[in-house]
Amino acid sequence: METSPQKIINSTSKISVALIGNPNSGKTTLFNALTGLNQKTGNYPGVTVDKHLGFTKFKISENNYSLSITDLPGAYSLYPKSIDEEVTCKVLLGIENNPPNVAVVVTDASNLKRHLLLATQVIDLKIPTVLVLNMIDEANAQEIKIDIEELKRVLGIEVVSVNSRNKEGLEELKNKITLANVSTNSFYENIKLETFKLGTSDFRKAIENQFHNDKIYRHQLNKFEEADSLYRFNVINYIFAKTVKSPQHITKSVSEKIDKILTHPVFGYGILFLVLLIVFQCIFFIADYPMGWIENSFSFFMQKAAANLPAGQLSDLLVNGILAGLSGIVVFIPQIALLFFFIGLLEDSGYMARVSFIMDKLFRRFGLNGKSVIPIVSGVACAVPSILGTRTISNTKERLITIFVTPLMSCSARLPVYTLLISLMMPDKQILGIFNLKGFALMGMYLLGFAATLITAFILKLIVKTKEKSYFIMEMPVYRTPQLKSIGIIVVNKIKIFLWEAGKIILAISIILWYLSSHGPSKSFHILEKNYTEQETWAESKAKRMELRAIYESHKLEASYAGWLGKKMEPIIKPLGFDWKIGIALITSFAAREVFVGTMATIYSANDKESNKSVREKLLKEKENNSEKPKYNEAVCWSLLVFYAFAMQCMSTMAVVYRETKSWKWMMSQLIYMSGLAYLSAFVTYNLF
Amino acid sequence: MLTLLKMKTLDQLKIGESAVIKSFSQRDLALKFMEMGCLPGEKITLTNIAPMGDPIAIEVSGYQLSMRKKEASTVLLEE
Numbered sequence: 186m187e188t189s190p191q192k193i194i195n196s197t198s199k200i201s202v203a204l205i206g207n208p209n210s211g212k213t214t215l216f217n218a219l220t221g222l223n224q225k226t227g228n229y230p231g232v233t234v235d236k237h238l239g240f241t242k243f244k245i246s247e248n249n250y251s252l253s254i255t256d257l258p259g260a261y262s263l264y265p266k267s268i269d270e271e272v273t274c275k276v277l278l279g280i281e282n283n284p285p286n287v288a289v290v291v292t293d294a295s296n297l298k299r300h301l302l303l304a305t306q307v308i309d310l311k312i313p314t315v316l317v318l319n320m321i322d323e324a325n326a327q328e329i330k331i332d333i334e335e336l337k338r339v340l341g342i343e344v345v346s347v348n349s350r351n352k353e354g355l356e357e358l359k360n361k362i363t364l365a366n367v368s369t370n371s372f373y374e375n376i377k378l379e380t381f382k383l384g385t386s387d388f389r390k391a392i393e394n395q396f397h398n399d400k401i402y403r404h405q406l407n408k409f410e411e412a413d414s415l416y417r418f419n420v421i422n423y424i425f426a427k428t429v430k431s432p433q434h435i436t437k438s439v440s441e442k443i444d445k446i447l448t449h450p451v452f453g454y455g456i457l458f459l460v461l462l463i464v465f466q467c468i469f470f471i472a473d474y475p476m477g478w479i480e481n482s483f484s485f486f487m488q489k490a491a492a493n494l495p496a497g498q499l500s501d502l503l504v505n506g507i508l509a510g511l512s513g514i515v516v517f518i519p520q521i522a523l524l525f526f527f528i529g530l531l532e533d534s535g536y537m538a539r540v541s542f543i544m545d546k547l548f549r550r551f552g553l554n555g556k557s558v559i560p561i562v563s564g565v566a567c568a569v570p571s572i573l574g575t576r577t578i579s580n581t582k583e584r585l586i587t588i589f590v591t592p593l594m595s596c597s598a599r600l601p602v603y604t605l606l607i608s609l610m611m612p613d614k615q616i617l618g619i620f621n622l623k624g625f626a627l628m629g630m631y632l633l634g635f636a637a638t639l640i641t642a643f644i645l646k647l648i649v650k651t652k653e654k655s656y657f658i659m660e661m662p663v664y665r666t667p668q669l670k671s672i673g674i675i676v677v678n679k680i681k682i683f684l685w686e687a688g689k690i691i692l693a694i695s696i697i698l699w700y701l702s703s704h705g706p707s708k709s710f711h712i713l714e715k716n717y718t719e720q721e722t723w724a725e726s727k728a729k730r731m732e733l734r735a736i737y738e739s740h741k742l743e744a745s746y747a748g749w750l751g752k753k754m755e756p757i758i759k760p761l762g763f764d765w766k767i768g769i770a771l772i773t774s775f776a777a778r779e780v781f782v783g784t785m786a787t788i789y790s791a792n793d794k795e796s797n798k799s800v801r802e803k804l805l806k807e808k809e810n811n812s813e814k815p816k817y818n819e820a821v822c823w824s825l826l827v828f829y830a831f832a833m834q835c836m837s838t839m840a841v842v843y844r845e846t847k848s849w850k851w852m853m854s855q856l857i858y859m860s861g862l863a864y865l866s867a868f869v870t871y872n873l874f
Numbered sequence: 875m876l877t878l879l880k881m882k883t884l885d886q887l888k889i890g891e892s893a894v895i896k897s898f899s900q901r902d903l904a905l906k907f908m909e910m911g912c913l914p915g916e917k918i919t920l921t922n923i924a925p926m927g928d929p930i931a932i933e934v935s936g937y938q939l940s941m942r943k944k945e946a947s948t949v950l951l952e953e
Contacts, residue, residue, distance in 0.1 A: 261909045261910065262909045264905065264909075266905075266906060295936075296935075296936055296937050298911065298935050298936070299909075299910065299911040299935060299937070302909060404901075407901050407902060407905060408901075410905050411901070411904060411905050411908065414905060414908045414909060415908065415913070418908070418913050431936070440938070441921065444921075444922060444931075448922055448924060448925065449925070450925035453925060454925070538940070541940075542922075542924050542929060542931065542940050543924050543925055543926075545924065545928070545929050545942070546924060546926040546927070546928045546929070547926065549942075656903075656906055656941075656945065657929055657940070657941055657942040657945065658903075658906050658907065658910055658939065658940075658941045658945055659939070659940050659941070660910070660937065660938070660939060660940075661931055661937075661938035661939065661940050662938075663937075663938075
């Protein structure tokens with residue numbers, strides 16, 4: 186394809202547009218306003234940055250245009266200092282693909298000076314460019330007057346003022362995109378396109394390979410970039426003086442007053458605590474209702490399918506493999522939606538920057554970021570949305586550590602396991618008259634998870650090395666009313682990403698686990714089935730048949746590959762106080778830890794799998810081999826509790842970790858670390874008793 | 875080195891205090907600061923200090939910028 190930048194865009198053509206701007210320029214809101222739900226999310230090759238592509242079609246005087254718009258990650262300049270900026274730089278330079286036909290630089294009209302740095306750099310790339318003065322309403326409110334005609338003249342490109350909140354100026358922007366031109370002005374003497382390539386990591390790598398030491402090169406590059414920025418700002422100061430009239434005293438008093446409260450030593454933390462409480466309550470309790478509906482409708486379909494399909498391998502696969510796997514994916518949607526809704530509110534309003542501001546010092550000691558507080562606290566509900574939510578952390582090292590430690594927080598799926606085990610070994614005793622002993626044990630488990638999270642983060646801080654420079658030099662945006670529609674679009678996109686990218690891994694593992702627990706070495710499996718069918722025909726009552734069925738399923742599981750594996754691994758888990766029955770439960774609950782309770786119910790052929798009570802009774806009756814001592818004593822129960830507190834046992838988390846880190850190594854180290862920690866801690870616990 | 879130690883740096887400002895940027899003592903941070911609008915000659919005002927004493931926030935060219943104290947100590951100010 187020929188993409189000569191000088192070419193005038195012809196009518197009825199497809200135009201590829203790149204949306205560029207500083208973070209907080211309202212770029213994403215503008216993108217959502219332009220394209221609505223007509224979006225696609227993909228990946229940039231090799232990095233964990235999401236590629237947002239949106240489409241829009243329109244007609245201007247008999248000519249049809251269709252735009253494909255890329256929302257590039259926010260950047261402050263074309264000299265990249267983060268992965269986000271590097272991606273933006275590469276796309277504009279056309280390093281991996283063709284450069285865009287038109288670059289739209291989005292600026293905050295009330296803060297134009299700083300935003301013009303990136304604009305002049307983009308203009309110097311000699312791509313047809315349009316400048317957007319976004320959030321023009323805020324500039325007007327601050328009595329900032331911008332001479333658009335003059336700005337057009339000095340920059341040499343089209344300039345449009347837009348208010349993406351009420352869609353003012355959107356039509357004009359579309360029109361101007363079709364008219365975009367290459368500026369004949371240049372903002373740094375003799376700047377060449379090639380110069381910008383010097384800063385990208387590919388080029389650095391090439392230099393490093395060639396010279397084995399890029400210190401001198403880096404020094405020279407830094408010197409050049411500094412000179413470039415200084416020069417540009419001199420030009421910008423001139424442009425600014427000619428085109429912008431702002432009142433002497435800038436009144437940002439509202440934001441400052443809010444800051445006085447939100448970053449106050451007492452109220453600041455009090456309000457943050459309240460916000461976290463609300464977020465947590467919503468993803469923990471409110472999400473419970475839709476999750477219940479999803480689970481119920483899936484089990485309804487599974488029952489219907491099981492009843493109507495001819496018995497056999499294929500329908501078993503469909504019902505207990507695929508449908509069960511799908512249910513395990515879809516069930517996460519309410520939590521993901523709610524968490525991203527809240528993160529969207531916090532980000533859009535400007536509060537997230539303040540959370541970072543007041544938490545940074547505390548979290549920095551553990552190698553975390555002030556923004557880690559939201560994912561980590563949400564980890565108590567579910568690690569899956571929390572890990573997806575670490576995107577707000579721009580520092581790679583701090584983000585990776587947050588992803589690594591979040592699954593150590595005790596999530597809601599551990600709750601049924603905790604409740605069952607605690608109720609097995611603890612009497613209903615009151616302490617100090619009002620506190621329940623079991624309540625204390627449960628709280629202890631949550632604290633244990635939190636302690637492990639912080640300690641692990643601290644250890645990782647010492648181990649993990651990244652080449653990326655770590656900054657906290659961060660803009661504190663003014664408070665704004667969040668745009669609900671734009672947040673809604675982001676939520677929908679996040680759900681789509683989860684369903685497609687994590688979903689396929691989860692489904693694959695579900696099917697493998699289904700096979701392991703429903704198939705076995707053929708001979709013994711066959712005899713079992715024959716015996717059961719014979720006995721069933723002789724059973725005289727429905728109750729009797731149910732009992733038979735439960736016993737049959739218990740035997741079937743024992744004879745399956747999962748059972749075989751459980752027995753094989755008994756020597757390994759014996760030091761923890763576990764037998765082969767627990768071994769089977771460990772295997773089946775590898776996909777999701779809450780499956781532990783159900784598997785124990787099947788193994789002990791409990792009639793009613795839904796209620797904890799019947800499993801509990803069966804487990805209480807279980808005695809140690811050739812003795813009268815109960816098998817599930819305190820040592821075994823505590824050992825199991827500690828094991829489940831630390832073990833990964835959640836394929837959805839693993840799938841999401843892979844998707845967010847793009848690294849098998851990172852995912853596997855997490856699995857190995859958590860399994861190792863679980864094993865050692867359970868071993869120590871068992872031997873303490 | 876001694877003169878550098880004596881120089882007033884951004885992390886030493888008190889809330890409400892203003893100063894003018896002179897230069898930077900670390901090259902790679904200097905570029906980041908400049909891109910964020912902190913240029914030599916620019917007037918800045920310390921607006922906020924986090925409850926635990928770090929990070930801090932300044933007002934520069936009409937907006938608020940936060941940074942850690944360690945980073946602020948590389949910004950040298952005019953006396």
